Amino acid sequence: MNCRLIDAYLDQTDTQLSPEAARHVQECERCRRLVDALDRLSTTADIPVALRTRIEQGLLASLRPVRPLPPARAFLVTALAVFACFAVLGIVIMGVSGARDANWRQLGVALGILGAGAALLASSLTRQITPGSAYRIHPARLLASIAILLLASLVLLSPWTARPWRLWSGWTCGVAGLGVVFPAAALLCLLVRRGALLSPALTGATAGLLAGLPAVVALQFGCGFGQAAHVAVWHAGTAFASAAAGFLFGHFFGRR
């Protein structure tokens, strides 16, 4: 038994110390003082009655029955449906000339990453709108990981030297991509605003990236110019611009 194992006991709320742990606490002054101090830490403040009354009156004045949020699964399915619908709509509008030039391995890997990214972002968004949700990965870390993975996979799957390339020549892809992003983002915004946004900028960035992914899917299918730099700037860049816009929107308007 050592001090580290005592820490593990202290982490548990309803667990009594085992005889061995209790013996260690008796013998180790460091642990004895700590356990003693933490036992006496269970203090609560006395709230002035006037303050409590003021709070209660404030709440009761506007107390109406509210309809709780639908189950998390319903929100997740709806967010994924927005992704899938706009990806299909984008493909229908932009065509499949890019898919004809690419091989199935490239398309399969890209679609797999985009689909998995959308699922993870939708799940993260579902949790972000409900305070006190459980996370396996922090939303900011997840967002950065998906963005990096998306960029890396699209760049690695596309050739670098297919044809000469100029930066501004791909602006049509950017415009077409934004045509998919705007309605998808508007729908996601309507979904998200029912929740409680504790970190509106982060939630905005997550929703923005999720709205940008169907545009990337549609561009991967519809754009016949599969050069890596073009794909990085004008395909993945559309999703990143959407995430950045979501971040700014959340930052400036999320608290209202």
Place this chain on the structure above:
Amino acid sequence: MPEAVPAAELQRRALDELMEGYQGGDQTAAGQLVERLSPLLFRFLWGPGLTRGGVEDLLQDCWLRIHKARHTFRRGEPLLPWAFAIARHVRVDGYRRSSRITTHELATDRLADYPVASPAGPELDLPRLLDTLPEGQREVLFLLKVSGMSLEEVARATSSTVGAVKQKAHRGYEKLRETLGVSRP
């Protein structure tokens, strides 16, 4: 024979039921919820550099946000992580505001003098004890040891993972051992 339910678990279930009543527009449930949660929230919102009036304002702000967001509490989920996740953001916003103010003003009405109901025992400046810790560790130890939340619930309240909470708690315990005056052998 039915299995005995721990008292803490019963208290949590009672809080969950009050929250459901609050969502349903029950005035009595709302009043009881304010009565039971406010002392914990008040202690959580309290921190170094804040005045008594400042923390009272934060508590009111916290209840306002809880009221606005009450529809986001999902039945069957634990209430405390939900409430403390909101309180945590109120606290951060409050510190940002107060740090802007205290750069220009000297706060005279510090919370060190605020009455704290403590169980019988030798006097130890317990509120200040946690204040010796960095913010993340203070928050985790408060939620674990004062609010009586489990590791998973603390992770939910702090938008973190159980592993990260354990790590912060361990560092906090080590720091407290040092603060309590016994160095590592």
